Amino acid sequence: MTTTAPAITPATAAVLARIAAERGRQDALWGEQNHPDGTGPHAELTGLLRRAADAAHTARFTTEIARAEGRLTWLHILREEVYEAFADADPAALTEELIQVAATAACWAEAIDRRTRPTGGGA
Template sequence: MTTTAHPVASQTFTVLAEVSAERAHQDAKWGQQNHPDGTGPDVPLSIRRMLDAADAAFDARHQVESSAKAGTLTWLEILSEEFFGALAEDDPAALRAELVQVAATAVCWIEAIDRRARQTGRA
């Protein structure tokens, strides 16, 4: 069976180039960073007091479903659901997959902002 890759729009390449440039800037400023994940049950107590990652992930998912049904879904809700889903993960492979979703959603949001700017002449 042969599969073909989903063609990536040129605007996605543009945004990913910006993300790559920001990563280079981060490395230049901070050097290579190797921190613990701090997710799942390892969320620091100070952050756990602000939110329970599993509850926040559930609430964010419920909010996305509710807003989608109502036709009022926002990027804030979508990215929040992806972000809190990542925070709730303690399995490294699942966390990685969730972070890819966070990154892809952020890129998609940036593309939407850029489209909106072009449509309104604010590009």
């Protein structure tokens, strides 16, 4: 069976390069970081006074309502992904959730770049 890597658009490559550069800056500033995850369904989320599992459920619900009502935003989508990650304690599942967070953030950055790119008005 032959598999191929997914094609990466130039826009995605540009965002990933910026992410890689930021990771380099983080490592230069802080060195290798090895903190506890601090996640799980019972993790307390500062300022929300609720369990992470409850916040994840609420985020999924509000995202679906916003989608159904035609007012879905990137904030809804990324918040849902982040809260789902916060609620996961299993290392493998948490890693997958964090990949989804990173991919969603990259997609949002690409959308901003498209939206703010100067149009090539010629003479």
